Amino acid sequence: MTEKLNVFAVRTLTQKEYFAPGHRACQGCAEVLAVRLVAKALGRNVIVSNATGCMEIVSSPLPFTSWRVPWFHVAFENTAAVASGIEAGLKVLMRKGRIPRKKIVSLAMAGDGGTADIGLQALSGALERGHDFIYICTDNEAYMNTGIQRSSSTPFGASTTTSPAGKVQIGQITWKKNMAAIAAAHNIPYVATACPSYPIDLVQKVKKAAEIEGPAYIHILSVCPTGWRSAPELSIKLGRLAAETGVFPLYEVDHGKYRLSIDFPKLKPVKEYIKLQGRFRHLTDDMIEQIEKRIRKEYEELKEKAAKGARDDSNRG
Amino acid sequence: MIPFMIDGQPVEGKEGGNVLEVALDAGIEIPHLCYNESVRPYGACRLCLVEVSRRGRTRLTTACTYPVLEGIEVYTQTEKVLRARRMIIELILAMCPGDQLIQDMAREMGVHAVRFKQEDKDCILCGLCSRICEEVVGAHAIQFAFRGDRREMIPPFLGEAMNCIACGACVVACPVDVIKMKEEGDERTIVRWKRTLKMKQCKVCGNYFAPWFQLEKFRDQAKLQKDFFDVCYTCRT
Numbered sequence: 055m056t057e058k059l060n061v062f063a064v065r066t067l068t069q070k071e072y073f074a075p076g077h078r079a080c081q082g083c084a085e086v087l088a089v090r091l092v093a094k095a096l097g098r099n100v101i102v103s104n105a106t107g108c109m110e111i112v113s114s115p116l117p118f119t120s121w122r123v124p125w126f127h128v129a130f131e132n133t134a135a136v137a138s139g140i141e142a143g144l145k146v147l148m149r150k151g152r153i154p155r156k157k158i159v160s161l162a163m164a165g166d167g168g169t170a171d172i173g174l175q176a177l178s179g180a181l182e183r184g185h186d187f188i189y190i191c192t193d194n195e196a197y198m199n200t201g202i203q204r205s206s207s208t209p210f211g212a213s214t215t216t217s218p219a220g221k222v223q224i225g226q227i228t229w230k231k232n233m234a235a236i237a238a239a240h241n242i243p244y245v246a247t248a249c250p251s252y253p254i255d256l257v258q259k260v261k262k263a264a265e266i267e268g269p270a271y272i273h274i275l276s277v278c279p280t281g282w283r284s285a286p287e288l289s290i291k292l293g294r295l296a297a298e299t300g301v302f303p304l305y306e307v308d309h310g311k312y313r314l315s316i317d318f319p320k321l322k323p324v325k326e327y328i329k330l331q332g333r334f335r336h337l338t339d340d341m342i343e344q345i346e347k348r349i350r351k352e353y354e355e356l357k358e359k360a361a362k363g364a365r366d367d368s369n370r371g
Numbered sequence: 372m373i374p375f376m377i378d379g380q381p382v383e384g385k386e387g388g389n390v391l392e393v394a395l396d397a398g399i400e401i402p403h404l405c406y407n408e409s410v411r412p413y414g415a416c417r418l419c420l421v422e423v424s425r426r427g428r429t430r431l432t433t434a435c436t437y438p439v440l441e442g443i444e445v446y447t448q449t450e451k452v453l454r455a456r457r458m459i460i461e462l463i464l465a466m467c468p469g470d471q472l473i474q475d476m477a478r479e480m481g482v483h484a485v486r487f488k489q490e491d492k493d494c495i496l497c498g499l500c501s502r503i504c505e506e507v508v509g510a511h512a513i514q515f516a517f518r519g520d521r522r523e524m525i526p527p528f529l530g531e532a533m534n535c536i537a538c539g540a541c542v543v544a545c546p547v548d549v550i551k552m553k554e555e556g557d558e559r560t561i562v563r564w565k566r567t568l569k570m571k572q573c574k575v576c577g578n579y580f581a582p583w584f585q586l587e588k589f590r591d592q593a594k595l596q597k598d599f600f601d602v603c604y605t606c607r608t
Binding site (some may be wrong): 059061062063065066067068069070098099156254258291294295298318319320322 | 395396398400407408409503507508538539540542543544576577578579581585589604605
């Protein structure tokens with residue numbers, strides 16, 4: 055219920071910055087905003103393992119670092135494995151009395167490439183083993199830091215350097231991999247999607263994930279003006295549009311129960327989202343309609359699941 | 372920066388700061404409920420009690436209201452402090468036995484049974500909601516009513532809080548999460564303050580984005596044109 059709070063509620067968040075300014079993210083980067091909010095939500099008792107990717111590059115140019123909390127740079131493949139190792143290690147150290155007993159969150163963070171493509175098996179393993187950690191995927195829908203190569207999270211029709219739009223091909227010809235659904239299929243306690251355009255919602259989801267025992271997965275859509283070929287000042291708007299058009303619905307799966315965080319009476323046409331981005335500029339109206347149809351269908355399915363969750367709730371209550 | 376000691380660990384605080392924020396920054400855990408950085412410290416919950424030694428004298432005081440002073444020595448884990456904290460959490464637990472956070476905190480501090488008469492309140496009277504409403508929002512919608520053990524945080528005269536703009540800042544800030552907000556159709560309700568406001572619909576997309584009353588107030592204060600809030604934040608160009 056807190057998605058539309060954006061005037062004063064954000065000012066009640068902590069003013070401490072655990073992700074320091076002065077990093078080297080592009081203008082209008084929503085991913086770095088998401089990371090800053092996540093860091094704010096978790097506070098200082100956290101150990102971050104960060105896969106290679108934009109966030110690792112911009113936050114740690116030798117000899118500087120933006121992180122005011124313990125931070126590891128790990129390879130693409132093993133983010134979740136390292137995070138689960140950290141969690142296990144902390145548990146043992148606390149049991150042996152080497153460090154005082156307190157809640158220290160193990161946070162794994164990776165981009166969409168490090169989650170949906172390369173790090174998937176480590177993630178799946180860690181989710182299945184049930185480590186008490188948070189995995190955050192900051193999804194900017196391609197390998198942006200190496201120069202916009204397609205990933206399995208790139209949406210249909212997007213033009214990237216390895217799926218260029220031209221006479222032969224219309225850009226990416228596969229649909230976006232639904233990572234949140236894959237994570238939810240592991241039957242873990244908490245899965246959520248979030249977007250930094252809804253800051254309070256994001257912060258509360260991260261806090262909830264930290265409280266819940268067991269693995270939690272949060273998928274954050276982060277608008278990337280460089281790779282999406284959009285204007286930097288539109289990043290927040292694009293994030294909102296993604297939710298309002300149904301392209302990236304915000305929901306959470308709490309112990310198997312779906313709940314839509316924000317349910318719009320009427321979805322906006324997908325074209326409004328698409329026309330602001332240069333990576334979709336080659337799409338014809340037919341293709342946009344095709345995309346819209348698919349997105350509507352997926353949204354309906356999600357809504358059905360959420361309605362079922364609400365019914366279960368009322369039956370029990 | 373002013374140097375002083377917490378639990379034998381040298382720390383530094385800004386002038387005008389308080390002991391609690393320095394301690395939390397240095398990773399020294401002090402339990403607290405009524406402290407929020409965006410408002411002035413208030414010292415209502417008393418959970419952040421510490422022992423402060425200054426010029427050879429030692430006293431029990433709340434860390435959130437104690438200013439950073441040069442050469443003071445702060446102790447957060449002495450027997451006296453822990454005993455006082457246990458008593459306070461037991462009293463809070465007796466007042467609000469149903470709060471999950473209070474129960475967890477009590478268990479962590481080693482309080483398992485309550486020796487006092489139990490009440491069935493849910494509000495811990497930290498005053499954070501009213502302080503945020505005053506200092507951050509500037510709406511002055513709610514305040515404490517009555518005194519002593521009858522003190523309560525209620526909407527004025529138990530009616531509707533007429534100044535409330537339903538911004539939801541108190542909903543987010545409440546440490547024990549007892550202020551609830553409901554959104555149904557075109558109405559937003561802050562249940563505890565009995566305040567229901569009609570939401571404004573965006574002229575372009577038709578989504579409800581903020582309460583009428585709130586937007587009118589903003590428009591008044593900032594002297595904006597009449598149609599400034601006709602469209603929602605996303606549809607605005």
